[in-house]
Amino acid sequence: MGVLSFLKSTILSKVVMALTGLILVLFIVGHTIGNLQIFLGAEVFNTYAAFLQGLGELLWAIRGGLLIALILHVYTSIRLKLLNSGAKPQAYQVKRYIKSSFGGRTMIWTGLMIFAFLVYHILHFTVGSVQPEHFHYVENFGPNGMFERHDVFKMVILGFRDPLVSGFYVLGVVLLGFHLSHAVQSMFQTLGFNNPKYFGTIEKASGIFGVAIALALISIPVSIFLGFGGNL
Amino acid sequence: MILDSKIPSGPIQDKWDKHRFEMKLVNPANKRKYKILVVGTGLAGASAAATMSELGYKVEAFTFHDSPRRAHSIAAQGGVNAAKNYPNDGDSIWRLFYDTVKGGDFRSREANVYRLAQVANNIIDQCVAQGVPFAREYGGLLANRSFGGAQVSRTFYARGQTGQQLLLGAYSALSKEIGKGGVIMHNRKEMMDVVIIDGKARGIVTRDLITGKIESHWGDAVCLATGGYGNVFFLSTNAQTCNVTAAYRAYKKGAGFANPCYTQIHPTCIPVSGDHQSKLTLMSESLRNDGRIWVPKKKGDKRPPNQIPENERDYYLERKYPSFGNLSPRDISSRSAKEACDDGRGVAATGYGVYLDFADAIKRLGKAAIEERYGNLFEMYERITGDDPYTTPMMIYPASHYTMGGLWVDYNLMSTIPGLHVLGEANFSDHGANRLGASALMQGLADGYFVIPYTIGNYLASNTFDKIDTSHPEFKKAEEETHNKINTLLGIKGKKTPTAFHKELGKVMWEYVGMARNEAGLKKAIELIPQIREEFWKNVNVTGESADLNIALEKACRVADFLEFAEVMAWDALERDESCGAHFREEHQYPDGEAKRNDEKFTHVGVWEYQGVGNKPVRHQEDLNFENVKLAVRSYK
Amino acid sequence: MKITLHIWRQKNASAKGFIETHKLDEVSEDMSFLEMLDVLNEKLIMENKEPIAFDHDCREGICGACSLTINGMPHGPEAATTTCQLHMRKFKDGDEIYVEPFRAKAFPVIKDLVVDRTAFDRIQQRGGFVDVRTGQAQDANAIPIPKFNADLAMDAAACIGCGACVAACPNGAAMLFVAAKVNQFALLPQGQPERKKRVLAMVDQMDKEGFGACTNHYECEAACPKAISAKFISKMNREYLGASLFDHKH
Numbered sequence A: 001m002g003v004l005s006f007l008k009s010t011i012l013s014k015v016v017m018a019l020t021g022l023i024l025v026l027f028i029v030g031h032t033i034g035n036l037q038i039f040l041g042a043e044v045f046n047t048y049a050a051f052l053q054g055l056g057e058l059l060w061a062i063r064g065g066l067l068i069a070l071i072l073h074v075y076t077s078i079r080l081k082l083l084n085s086g087a088k089p090q091a092y093q094v095k096r097y098i099k100s101s102f103g104g105r106t107m108i109w110t111g112l113m114i115f116a117f118l119v120y121h122i123l124h125f126t127v128g129s130v131q132p133e134h135f136h137y138v139e140n141f142g143p144n145g146m147f148e149r150h151d152v153f154k155m156v157i158l159g160f161r162d163p164l165v166s167g168f169y170v171l172g173v174v175l176l177g178f179h180l181s182h183a184v185q186s187m188f189q190t191l192g193f194n195n196p197k198y199f200g201t202i203e204k205a206s207g208i209f210g211v212a213i214a215l216a217l218i219s220i221p222v223s224i225f226l227g228f229g230g231n232l
Numbered sequence B: 001m002i003l004d005s006k007i008p009s010g011p012i013q014d015k016w017d018k019h020r021f022e023m024k025l026v027n028p029a030n031k032r033k034y035k036i037l038v039v040g041t042g043l044a045g046a047s048a049a050a051t052m053s054e055l056g057y058k059v060e061a062f063t064f065h066d067s068p069r070r071a072h073s074i075a076a077q078g079g080v081n082a083a084k085n086y087p088n089d090g091d092s093i094w095r096l097f098y099d100t101v102k103g104g105d106f107r108s109r110e111a112n113v114y115r116l117a118q119v120a121n122n123i124i125d126q127c128v129a130q131g132v133p134f135a136r137e138y139g140g141l142l143a144n145r146s147f148g149g150a151q152v153s154r155t156f157y158a159r160g161q162t163g164q165q166l167l168l169g170a171y172s173a174l175s176k177e178i179g180k181g182g183v184i185m186h187n188r189k190e191m192m193d194v195v196i197i198d199g200k201a202r203g204i205v206t207r208d209l210i211t212g213k214i215e216s217h218w219g220d221a222v223c224l225a226t227g228g229y230g231n232v233f234f235l236s237t238n239a240q241t242c243n244v245t246a247a248y249r250a251y252k253k254g255a256g257f258a259n260p261c262y263t264q265i266h267p268t269c270i271p272v273s274g275d276h277q278s279k280l281t282l283m284s285e286s287l288r289n290d291g292r293i294w295v296p297k298k299k300g301d302k303r304p305p306n307q308i309p310e311n312e313r314d315y316y317l318e319r320k321y322p323s324f325g326n327l328s329p330r331d332i333s334s335r336s337a338k339e340a341c342d343d344g345r346g347v348a349a350t351g352y353g354v355y356l357d358f359a360d361a362i363k364r365l366g367k368a369a370i371e372e373r374y375g376n377l378f379e380m381y382e383r384i385t386g387d388d389p390y391t392t393p394m395m396i397y398p399a400s401h402y403t404m405g406g407l408w409v410d411y412n413l414m415s416t417i418p419g420l421h422v423l424g425e426a427n428f429s430d431h432g433a434n435r436l437g438a439s440a441l442m443q444g445l446a447d448g449y450f451v452i453p454y455t456i457g458n459y460l461a462s463n464t465f466d467k468i469d470t471s472h473p474e475f476k477k478a479e480e481e482t483h484n485k486i487n488t489l490l491g492i493k494g495k496k497t498p499t500a501f502h503k504e505l506g507k508v509m510w511e512y513v514g515m516a517r518n519e520a521g522l523k524k525a526i527e528l529i530p531q532i533r534e535e536f537w538k539n540v541n542v543t544g545e546s547a548d549l550n551i552a553l554e555k556a557c558r559v560a561d562f563l564e565f566a567e568v569m570a571w572d573a574l575e576r577d578e579s580c581g582a583h584f585r586e587e588h589q590y591p592d593g594e595a596k597r598n599d600e601k602f603t604h605v606g607v608w609e610y611q612g613v614g615n616k617p618v619r620h621q622e623d624l625n626f627e628n629v630k631l632a633v634r635s636y637k
Numbered sequence C: 001m002k003i004t005l006h007i008w009r010q011k012n013a014s015a016k017g018f019i020e021t022h023k024l025d026e027v028s029e030d031m032s033f034l035e036m037l038d039v040l041n042e043k044l045i046m047e048n049k050e051p052i053a054f055d056h057d058c059r060e061g062i063c064g065a066c067s068l069t070i071n072g073m074p075h076g077p078e079a080a081t082t083t084c085q086l087h088m089r090k091f092k093d094g095d096e097i098y099v100e101p102f103r104a105k106a107f108p109v110i111k112d113l114v115v116d117r118t119a120f121d122r123i124q125q126r127g128g129f130v131d132v133r134t135g136q137a138q139d140a141n142a143i144p145i146p147k148f149n150a151d152l153a154m155d156a157a158a159c160i161g162c163g164a165c166v167a168a169c170p171n172g173a174a175m176l177f178v179a180a181k182v183n184q185f186a187l188l189p190q191g192q193p194e195r196k197k198r199v200l201a202m203v204d205q206m207d208k209e210g211f212g213a214c215t216n217h218y219e220c221e222a223a224c225p226k227a228i229s230a231k232f233i234s235k236m237n238r239e240y241l242g243a244s245l246f247d248h249k250h
């Protein structure tokens, strides 16, 4: 594995999961806040989108970073999953769990499905190949509309009017919620921040965080589906 | 049989140094030419194997456990003694020496006990250096407590798990040497016989407990550190697999067995709850500091304790020993409990139990204080019995706990068979007729870390060894015998399980060779034991095959040896026609029930020599001379 | 009370195992779980059948020999209690109880309910010690150790090496066991000189033995008869990270 040889160590693999996870979490937080601006109307939202596009090289740098993190995260999680199922070749006839959570035991599955969602999502809103009909809109702005920019606001609104699409987003985001509710406290534990004084709080916060992100993101397709931006 | 104790001359405090100087040394380069077999990886075995490997000897260690860390030493709770005098309460090597000799009721070897007291301090240093997390005070220095009736605080402890922490310390040292290749560890291998060639112990025969394979191992010296034989009573505080096999095999090959009748009965154990009982759990003696011991005055009074009014209760220890009361020494309080129960006034389902009542203490000090002191013990008690000691009195009963007797060894820990060394509880030890609390851990580690590593060198350097290997006919012979024994056992296909015979033997031993003994009873035992043994060899049922993990077979082999050994014990108890320490002959007691020694006739070690199964063994004597302490009567009035 | 036992039988490491059902009619609630199995074994021998092999010794919850996964829980339903200390009063008349060995790739079954836990010994041999020779020690009180550290070290040192953590972990990870040892020494001054070397070596051996990776399920902590906290795993992760980043030999 050459440079990746440190991945042979289970603990370092875990650290990779945690650090890449952290990057993804930070992205999600930012992305969620960004997305919520949709409720402030086309003007604000499109400005934000345009701002992102305007970043140029920096945007690509960020995308690159995210991509590497994501690939490492996915690759490592799959490796660990294979290693771990290998370490328990024979299952118990009867098994009762005491402390572990459902979310915790399904990380790999929620993760993989998030991944699938992600591919779809990028094709949808970044590449534009899912609903090309909504992708070409542009919005004029500035003094007597002398400039024009990609009308992301319209794209999203029209996109989410399709119940299937919205449904799929809701699903993807719920999975993310599950994933995060275990992930965040797991991250702290992995990186060595477990002090009985505050770890209880971290565990609760982790759950709340997962739910919060999920609700925040769900609110978008749901409210659109219920008629938000219907005046378009 | 010659019993030369090899005690060095000179003043007692210089003997060990002098001896270490006079002993021959093995040239460092030659050390790895010698191979030493260590059987047992408890405190004594693990520390010995690790230390001898550090010195450069080739060591092979054996245990029937799946890991050295499981040895029974792990169960020790209370602590380990040393005369560090950290509390500045006037302790000294001399005082530890004196207390131990007195505690043993003047039936131990002065020189050995003094050496034990001397090296005890190094043990604590050694263990701390290994990372044993002893209890500490806020200042960061080691904490001590007083234990086993000592008037000074000299006991070092690690919560209620001192034995565990000391053993894990020795185990870590052993692991270090295994990792370095100095020690070859054989787990799940049970020693079945010791092999003697040209009068020297040169190897052992083992049974692999997984494959059943009988194997021979040769060495230039053999160390047995195989623990005590308390399970001869079937029920004891010992772990299930503790047994006498290794020591008894050595005895059959000519090693003298010393003072087998010295067995310690611990007063505070959880009583038997039914016929299914497999072991008895020790409840720390400290409970007697606040608990009051009583039984109903009326025979067969079956009322629940809290319905028995004060005036119908007999606080017998307080009545009989006003000054010491509930804190009377182990042997006395054990015997009084037995008397009360034999008198039909015992409690518990079986009628073999007495109350240990905390009601008054709780009234006086409040529940919180009691919880603070004994919380974990009360929990353990409730887990096992289901009763809550805060609301209903505990029930306790004495149980076999420790065996002072063992294979006879000289000052160098060598038995009467040249090259066969014996360490820890397996030897007849430095505890005389009675062991004080927290001194067995001390002795096991002293033997292993600080005595055998020197004396073994002296033995190796002053002897020549012909090259042998396991193809030697003596090995083949021993393997043959082991095979035959196993095949016979598997062939009997009788009607009773090995455990059933063990229980039967235990009942006899407890009844007649237990806490209080008398001539008639001992003669009865000597008559009954052979009968059980004969039936065993006709009617035991051992299922399964030899070439396999076979728990029935393991048990049968151990029981077979107990059935022979028990007789030696009874003979010893009969011939030692005096009371001393834990050996109590009803014929010999002071009016207050204290043991009455007969120093003219019995100030000696009784050593038994094997004469064939069923034949009375021959008793030899090693006279004990006390030059430094005056023989006195232990009085607790 | 009446109890129905579904017990794992397996002739030897290579043989195929199966569940065998036994009924016991007179189980006393004062019996420990192992004493109940003793009774069954006595019965089996009388029927000329082979008794069920299981590991045990002290029966006081300290030697770590006993194992057994009871109704899917290593050491059974009672928290912070070994199988040998579990008593039948924790069960009801008519209960069906599944008894299986501790399961993990690194703990191959030897026979019936007996598994091979020597992987733990090999981990210990790689660094679970302070490299001090007998006789080298200075006075025990030469280095004061803050009571808090000594107590915390003792919390970790209480591990009995039973392997329930591995048996309970969905990944068959040995993190709790290794963390307990690593932290005991990391907390004491005597452990400092080999601190980095130790954690790297022990974790390396742990991985070699085929234990899984920890994904923070905390089942180990829940099953541990000595209630060893998973915070020690977290601490070990930090120890290990520090050692692999700053250890020169790496």
Ligand SMILES: Cc1cc2nc3c(=O)[nH]c(=O)nc-3n(C[C@H](O)[C@H](O)[C@H](O)COP(=O)(O)OP(=O)(O)OC[C@H]3O[C@@H](n4cnc5c(N)ncnc54)[C@H](O)[C@@H]3O)c2cc1C
Binding pocket: B039, B040, B041, B042, B043, B044, B045, B062, B063, B064, B065, B068, B070, B071, B072, B073, B074, B075, B076, B077, B078, B079, B080, B162, B163, B189, B190, B191, B192, B225, B226, B227, B228, B237, B238, B239, B242, B243, B245, B246, B282, B401, B402, B423, B424, B425, B426, B437, B438, B439, B440, B441, B442, B444
């Ligand atoms: C419940 C309890 C509490 C105690 N508390 C204290 C205390 O607080 N303080 C104190 O000082 N003492 C205490 N003792 C006594 C003390 O624990 C023991 O005397 C001491 O640990 C014995 O150590 P050992 O190394 O001699 O033998 P053990 O620790 O018994 O080791 C015996 C070893 O020999 C091996 N072995 C035996 N036979 C064979 C064979 N045939 N083949 C291969 N291997 C074999 C076993 O596998 C084991 O490894 C207590 C004892 C008990 C039962």
Ligand code: HEM
Binding pocket: A028, A031, A035, A049, A050, A052, A053, A063, A114, A118, A121, A122, A125, A126, A152, A156, A169, A172, A173, A176, A217, A218, A220, A221
């Ligand atoms: C309802 C939920 C969501 C909405 C409305 C949404 C909206 C958007 C929009 C509009 C874009 C395109 C931005 C642009 O082209 O300027 C985008 C890009 C993206 N989204 Fe989302 N998103 C949602 C959920 C998610 C989730 C759950 C993830 C991650 C798991 C995610 C990851 C991404 C990524 C990686 C990009 C590409 C960014 C880039 O490089 O251009 N999104 N999202």
Ligand code: HEM
Binding pocket: A014, A017, A018, A019, A020, A021, A022, A024, A025, A028, A073, A074, A077, A078, A107, A108, A109, A110, A111, A112, A113, A114, A115, A179, A180, A182, A183, A184, A186, A187, A188, A190, A191, C214, C215, C216
């Ligand atoms: C934007 C999306 C994602 C975010 C924010 C995220 C975040 C995290 C975080 C923070 C952790 C905790 C790491 C740790 O345990 O220390 C984690 C764990 C995990 N992630 Fe993700 N992840 C995402 C996507 C994925 C994907 C696509 C997969 C694909 C398989 C995945 C699989 C896993 C698995 C299996 C774990 C558990 C491993 C462990 O706890 O050690 N995740 N994730």
Ligand code: SF4
Binding pocket: C158, C159, C160, C161, C162, C163, C164, C165, C166, C176, C177, C180, C220, C223, C224, C225, C226, C227, C228
């Ligand atoms: S950590 Fe707990 S469960 Fe794991 S081996 Fe130690 S005592 Fe057993």
Ligand code: F3S
Binding pocket: C168, C169, C170, C171, C172, C173, C174, C175, C176, C213, C214, C215, C216, C217, C218, C219, C220, C221, C230, C233
């Ligand atoms: S259960 Fe397993 S996943 Fe980690 S926290 Fe314990 S080792």
Ligand code: FES
Binding pocket: C055, C056, C057, C058, C059, C060, C061, C062, C063, C064, C065, C066, C082, C083, C084, C085
């Ligand atoms: S038998 Fe020793 S811990 Fe259970």
